[in-house]
Amino acid sequence: MPNNQFKRGELYSFITGMASTAIARRLQKNFKQEGIEITIEQWSVLYHLWKQDGISQQELCNASFRDKPSITRLVDNLEKLKLVKRVGSPTDRRMNLIYVTDAARKLQERTMEIAEITLNEALKGVSAADIEQAKTVLQQVYDNLK
Amino acid sequence: MPNNQFKRGELYSFITGMASTAIARRLQKNFKQEGIEITIEQWSVLYHLWKQDGISQQELCNASFRDKPSITRLVDNLEKLKLVKRVGSPTDRRMNLIYVTDAARKLQERTMEIAEITLNEALKGVSAADIEQAKTVLQQVYDNLK
C-alpha cells in the first residue's frame, strides 16, 4: 500500500494530463496544417463512427467517454459541417441513429495517417515495451475510477 | 523505428487521455463532496502559487502549461472568489504579481490531501515501479512535443 503512495509535488502533471493535452494540441495543429478543419473532439467522434455507424448517441457517449450533452453538441456541430446525419430510429422513436456522410469518409484515411504520424512523433525514443506498459497503467487507472 | 509504431485502433485512448480526464473528474467530485467549491483548473493554479506566489501571470502560464488568455481568466475567477490578488509590479508596470489570500491558504492542506487520496485511488493495484515508468513515458512525450 505505501508503495504506490504519491509524493506531494509530483501530483500535478499526472492529474492535469499535460502529455495527452500536448498530443491533442499537436494533432489539432497538424490537421490544420493539412487544411483539415475539424476539432480533435469532432475527430474522436468520427473515429468511432468510422468503425461502426448507425449507432445511437448514447452508444457514442459510452464509446467516447462523454456525457449526453457533450455528444448532443458534437453531433450538432458535425451535422452543421455535413459530416454526420441524424436519422430517427424506426424501432425506437426516442433514438437518433448517427451515420457518417461521404464527406466524412473522405477524411478517414488522411486523418488516421496524421494521427499515427503525430503519435509516433510524440513517442519518439520510447520503446515499444515501455509504451505497452504505460498503456496498461493508464487503462488500470481508468478502470479504477470507472 | 518500427518498434514504436502505433497500430491503428489503439490511437484513441492515448490521444484523448481518458485516464487523466477520469482522474481530474474524480478529483473534482471529491472536492465537491468535501464542500470545496473550486474547479480543478483553479486548484492547479493555486497549486503553483502555494509553492511560490508573487509571480507574474506569464510565469503562471509557463508553470501550468497554459496560454495567456487562459491564465487571465483563471486569475479573474480566482480573484472573484477572493482566493488570489493581482498586485501591479513596482518595477515593471506591464506585470501583475499574483498573491494568494489567507482564504486560499486555508484550502491548501485539505485539497492536497484529497488530491493525494484521489491519486492513490486511481493508482490502486499499480506498482511503484510501473508508476515511475509511466511517468517517465509521459514526460518524454511532453518533451518530444514541447
Add this chain to the structure above:
DNA sequence: TTTAAATAGTTGCATAACTAACTATATGCC
C-alpha cells in the same frame, strides 16, 4: 532620442466540458 520590436496582459469569438432541469418515448407492473 526617437522609433521599431519585444513583452505582459486583456478582450472577442468559437468550441467544448459538466451539472441540472427539462421533454418525449418506451417499459413494466398492478
Add this chain to the structure above:
DNA sequence: GGCATATAGTTAGTTATGCAACTATTTAAA
C-alpha cells in the same frame, strides 16, 4: 389499460480552452 419508472435526447448556465487581434509598457537599435 393506466400509471410509475427508466431511457434517449435537448437546453440552459458556468467554466475553460485556443486563436487572433488589441493596448500598454519596456527594450534595444538607428
